[in-house]
Amino acid sequence: MALQWVILAYVVAAEAAVALLLTLPAPKVVKNRIVALVSLLLQPATGIVPFAVFQLLDIYWKNEHRLMCTSDVCTAAERDRYEKSIFKAQRNVILCVSACLLYWSVFRICKYHKEIQEMEEVEKRRKNM
Template sequence: MALQWIILTYVVAAEAAIAILLTLPTPKVVKSRLVSLVSLILQPSLFVVPFSGFQLMDIYWKQEHRLMCSGETCTASERDRYEKSIYKAQRNVILCAAAVLLYWCIYRVCKYYKDIQSMEEVEKRYKDQ
């Protein structure tokens, strides 16, 4: 079970690094190459959206079927284990949300940059006429 969370953590870290690279001020040539490279990577990396959705459903199912630890029947170690599982579930929900949000941000930045490029090309053609 931990392998899927490690993979999702690495994907979120890579998405964050790409988002930072895309938003840094760079020369136009470097930015256009970077955006074209990231645009090629966006389509195959779309797997992160359904993967995160599946993980969220898994977290929800486990939350609904988790044994409650309340009252005098629980020992201190059982209560600690229960609280630890709640904290891990909350962390994993944040991780899934971050994966989807970062993917969307990267997609929008690339789309905006391509739109700006196409508008600049149209403006250049009108100036040449």
């Protein structure tokens, strides 16, 4: 597995852990601290989206220029190698799409949490009036 796919796999695992952490029930103070920390980390982590899109384009280009091995001329070893490369490409596409979707999910969860906090503050101010 190439280094970029290892990095992307770790990023997807970290994003999944953060998404899980954000969705687990927790006391309000702890949840606010977690959301604040994750919100600070989201802006530098934005770089994962163009990286994943670039990797998707690379997979697409390699797929378009891949030698086909579907005829009877191919040996069993060549056919196995071809199928293995197809499976790796499919796995890597799932990895890229997961990275983008998980980043978007974490971003939206943080944004919704901040909107809820703002609404609660407005409600509290109106009650005090």
